[in-house]
Amino acid sequence: MDRNQATGLILIAVMILLYFYFFSPEPIPVEEQTPVTELAEGDKNIESPDSLAQTTETVNDSVQTLLNQQKYGVFANGASGAATENVLENDLVKISLTNHGGKINNVELKNFTTYTDEPVVLINEERNEFALLLNSLGKQIDLNKLYYSANTQTVGDTSVLTYTLNVGPGQSVKHIYKLSNGSYQLSYALELKGLDQYISQESLTYQWYDRIKTQEKDVEMSRRNSTINYYTVEEEFEGLAEGSNSTEEEVVEESLKWVAIKQRFFVAGIIANESFGKGKFTTSIDPDDPSTVKYAKVNLSIPAENVKSGKAVYTYYFGPNDYHILGDVADDFESNLYLGWPPMKWINRFVIIPLFDLLGGFISNYGLIIIIMVLLIKLVLSPLSYKSYLSMAKMKVLKPELDEIKEKHGDDMTKAQQEQMKLYQKVGVSPLSGCIPMLLQMPILFAMFYFFPQSIELRGESFLWAEDLSTYDSIMQLPFTIPFYGDHVSLFVLLMTMSTILYTWSNQQVSTVQGPMKTFSYLMPVIFMFVLNSYPAALSFYYFVSNIVTFGQQALIRKFVDEEKIKVILEENRKKNVNKKKSKFQLKLEEAMKASNQGKSKK
Template sequence: MDRNQATGLILIAVMILLYFYFFSPEPMPVEEKTPTTEFVEEGKNIESSDSLVVETETATVNDSIQNLLNQQKYGVFANGATGTAAENVLENDLLKVTLTNQGGKINNVELKKFTTYTNEPVVLINEERNKFALLLNSLGKQIDLNKLYYSATSQSVGDTSVLTYTLNIGPGQNVKHIYKLSQGSYQLNYKLELNGLEQYISQESVSYQWYDHIKTQEKDVEMSRRNSTINYYTLGEDFDGLTEGSNSTEEEVVEESLKWIAIKQRFFVAGIIAKQSFEKGKFITSIDAEDPSTVKYAKVNLSLPAEDIKSGKAAYTYYFGPNDYHILGDVAEEFESNLHLGWPPMKWINRFVIIPLFDLLGGFISNYGLIIIIMVLMIKLVLSPLSYKSYLSMAKMKVLKPELDEIKEKHGDDMTKAQQEQMKLYQKVGVSPVSGCIPMVLQMPILFAMFYFFPQSIELRGKSFLWAEDLSTYDSILHLPFNIPFYGDHVSLFVLLMTMSTILYTWSNQQVSTVQGPMKTFSYLMPVIFMFVLNSYPAALSFYYFVSNIVTFGQQALIRKFVDEEKIKVILEENRKKNVNKKKSKFQQRLEEAMKASNQGKTKK
């Protein structure tokens, strides 16, 4: 049927409707008679019969017009333009996935083993917050396959449930959405088939669109926002993503082929993995600070290769599940990178030390507060040689402090000369001024690794310890009626304990340290700064730092008993005698040359 014929039919239908509305004959007047029961009943039957005829004719005309409109809008896919929406469920021990025949798409995904902080089911997908579109070009028309109606059939193959949505176009011509869910899996397999429709589909790629208003699942929405984003992995083995901590709109267009994308939350991930690849993608995230019910708005636009669909290779896998390092590694290559464990070397420490140790202790201890205490003790025990060397170096510097002060007083106006004299003294007594810093520097990556590990450890989610109801979020002993900038509207007791223990630890260090002036004051200011920074961080993190400070303080008190300053003085004097005629090391020569060059530059200026 061409355009002229369709227009003609529409005009005829409109004329018929106008005729029945304006020009239908008036009913003949009926002579009034005394009604009888039999007449009234018969009259009612006749009236009903006439109404039925008119309604049937009108409905037929309306259906004809609607069919013509559907034909114009959907072309060969017009059979799926109308229907009755119905839902189907695929379910295993981990997931409950609700799908609809209106679009052959996912409507709702519930994680059965998790709840929100308000004890509601964790729902990663629902029809109110998620929109899907599958757009293709057919003979000049843009068709959204996710708006058509399909017939549903289901079956079980072993421990796998299979749901197939089918739209029949003609003999040997159909559209199919096939979903498979196996027991014990967070992965939902999906396949798109367009059979016998090659002549109706353009060579362009099919556009897959996914809009997600990420629902708030956790107590602290700000922490969730800092750990939510869109990540992707290219066919060229490159993992990347939008900036997590950004409060502004983030947008990125990727022109190379992609293997998977993931809408990553703090503790959960919703993603899609291609068996072959996606041609390219566009990703956007944004935040509405006035909407605490939504973590972020995420938009995903992917191009599905038309050849994959035509050849039956358009197979994909959805992952709806926890952001768990042990599970993500089995989903796809580098999918475990959705759990951000920091940059090297923190990433390596978390992967190969902290996570294995955490798993080992969690295998036979159920109290995570106790696990954290044991972790601190084990790590401090391993690092104790470094701690001992660091303390011994500070003790040596304390013994040398009178001589260092004398040099500063003698060359107070010439800093270069004073530094040269100090270096000579260090060489004579066999002391390296950086030997005390190196052990501390080597321990810093472990402290920073914890900064990444605890905020994303799903094992801690919902686990209580002492007064903390949930170790994965901040503990609060007092809710303030106002908000303090950079601090918040609550008081975390673990953070206060951590701050006080850090000040105690700093004071203990100052007893053997030679640091003076502003640096000494700054060392006491740092704990206060961290009190503001960590007040809204997980209770597990501040508890770890608190226990670490207490153990370190005790460790230094124990080391102090084995370090005799009088013996150190004797050793330094012996070194002084041995090194009287000792030549300068190459490092010291270079250092002195650098000092001289610096001094000459200042003099010229």
């Protein structure tokens, strides 16, 4: 190719580029087309997008149905649904239930509030979990996870709510709840109709997990009075340790009649018309969670035979831990209100509670009721107080002679004790006569220690500076915490401590106690100041008033006790008992002292 041909080809190429750049036609837009689904032979209709979505949804439903059948077996009809709430309510309690599980969702007590003036809620879905487990042909089915249809009706003064799941022809699951007016008791029945062949074990499993909500001001006091109690068909009342700060667990192999999650002032429990098979119970505490008193777990077996025969009938109790109400719930259900060991328990049941109720029927101020209780009890016990003081006065008259014996036989304790016993015999004085009247009064003092912290009548009742007699009366909040004392100052406890010291000093004026025991008697009030600082104000107020009345009582008795007359009486007894033989008790006591002294000598 020569030079001219090459130049011509270049010019032609430039001209073609310029033409396409400036004069080329606009591209024709491509029309969007709806994708066409390939039709089956003979089908002349093209499916719309809506029909395709419906087809996909149908396929998904079919897959889900298949999955539900694989997971739930015969109960697959209840695997899905919409959750709705139903309410059973009377003048005392409001109970919310849900068709998702046919179970309780919320329980509110209408006549009670928390220390922050909120409604008292014993059950809510955030803090409580229920499960009713059934083994069916190798599958574990939780009946409290299925969906049911609800039906509500009223029969007389009773509201009836029935949750039903129709499984198949003549086959159904029912949860039936009944609530009557004026009652804290919710009746519950479980019915499985036509499903006997699908129950593959001897029992169902009932589970209840409760994160007990803090309702009171003092969470520590609530923890010391909260636990799980149970009652066996053999009529034995038992429970996990209340005061424990560690995890408590107990497995009960024998049949049970009822189980209760007991708080300080409230109880949530379930009672079987027949019985539960066995149970496992656990309580624990998280000290860093003041919103929760305790974690409680209840695991019970329900005999399958009861379910098949229509005897799976139970009663829930959601209400106050009130002695007068609990007795009508079930056998020994009132034991959830712990009143101490005998004889304190008997004193509380047959003396303190009846007296408290009697006074409460006429007086609305509980501070005045406590004062009157002290006066009445002190009046009844005044003969014992008089004997105790008279015995101490006699010992005071004999003190010079007792001191002389100690000086004479100071190195021989056995001989000194023998001589003292001889002196007591001569003058007709028993060294125990002053202790016995005091010991007889002690059970009443200890009975109060159990009664006041759990008396729901005192809850929210104010007196003087105490806003609530059921908790401590704090007059000062400390910026720090004193070990065994707390971070507050209770005025009634301080008054009780000072009055106890005054009462102790008064006793020392006629007592022959010397040495360390005398010092220890002044130390005891200080110890109780630490112990009772976080206890209810009603308790420390009772002890304070009791000390004041006792002090006045002794001052009155002192006017009728003449030490000179006592000396004359003791001298007359000395003359009468010159030739009197020793009693068997005195002989045995002397022998015991000799044996003890010989043992010490050998050592």
